[in-house]
Amino acid sequence: MNKESFKKAVGWAAIDYIQPGDIVGVGTGSTIEHFINALKTIKHKIKGTISSSKNSTKKLKNLGIKVLELNKINSVSVYIDSADEINAQMHMIKGGGAALTCEKIIAAVASKFICIVDITKTVNILGNFPLPIEIIPIARTFITNELIKFGGIAKYRNNVITDNGNIILDVHNLKITDPILLEKTINSLPGVVTVGLFASRSADIALISGPDGIKTLKKEHIMM
Numbered sequence: 001m002n003k004e005s006f007k008k009a010v011g012w013a014a015i016d017y018i019q020p021g022d023i024v025g026v027g028t029g030s031t032i033e034h035f036i037n038a039l040k041t042i043k044h045k046i047k048g049t050i051s052s053s054k055n056s057t058k059k060l061k062n063l064g065i066k067v068l069e070l071n072k073i074n075s076v077s078v079y080i081d082s083a084d085e086i087n088a089q090m091h092m093i094k095g096g097g098a099a100l101t102c103e104k105i106i107a108a109v110a111s112k113f114i115c116i117v118d119i120t121k122t123v124n125i126l127g128n129f130p131l132p133i134e135i136i137p138i139a140r141t142f143i144t145n146e147l148i149k150f151g152g153i154a155k156y157r158n159n160v161i162t163d164n165g166n167i168i169l170d171v172h173n174l175k176i177t178d179p180i181l182l183e184k185t186i187n188s189l190p191g192v193v194t195v196g197l198f199a200s201r202s203a204d205i206a207l208i209s210g211p212d213g214i215k216t217l218k219k220e221h222i223m224m
Contacts, residue, residue, distance in 0.1 A: 024077065027106075087124065
């Protein structure tokens with residue numbers, strides 16, 4: 001099996017975690033494309049979806065899957081999303097698709113957060129994948145200079161405007177040994193909308209697809 005086959009396998013495996021009547025949060029990215037295809041097969045069983053991006057919303061609607069507004073509901077049953085990197089504690093780097101802010105909001109609201117990835121996204125220490133940060137445009141130089149203090153090299157993501165009208169800095173040269181602390185520290189900088197570290201709200205379950213099938217990692221099984 002190749003990488004795309006792993007993505008498809010884990011996208012379809014996530015369907016087993018959805019119950020009749022659920023409101024399903026839907027992430028963004030190539031692995032989630034497969035999940036949305038799978039979700040179509042049970043669309044009549046769920047109340048609807050909460051989408052994290054315009055791209056996902058378009059695909060959901062094209063497949064006849066109901067999309068709801070987060071401000072009009074009280075809870076999200078389960079949130080399914082992928083990651084750019086994930087460690088053994090299920091801390092993640094997300095935001096390669098520039099939808100990190102909406103993804104983080106939905107993750108915070110969801111009763112259960114399930115991360116679906118292929119095995120190439122698993123790491124011991126986060127940071128090899130550049131860390132995305134969504135920022136207010138006027139703060140670009142200030143935040144770039146502040147990130148140097150953490151040993152990071154921030155690069156502006158050219159020609160990318162988020163769904164919220166902001167810009168993305170991708171931070172290279174980081175070895176993230178304390179994801180929760182770094183997440184809180186970067187989020188405290190004026191002008192930061194959010195950082196693509198999902199550590200304070202990590203995944204509850206990770207489904208990891210590889211040559212030996214799908215491995216399931218659950219939060220209660222993690223040794224801290």
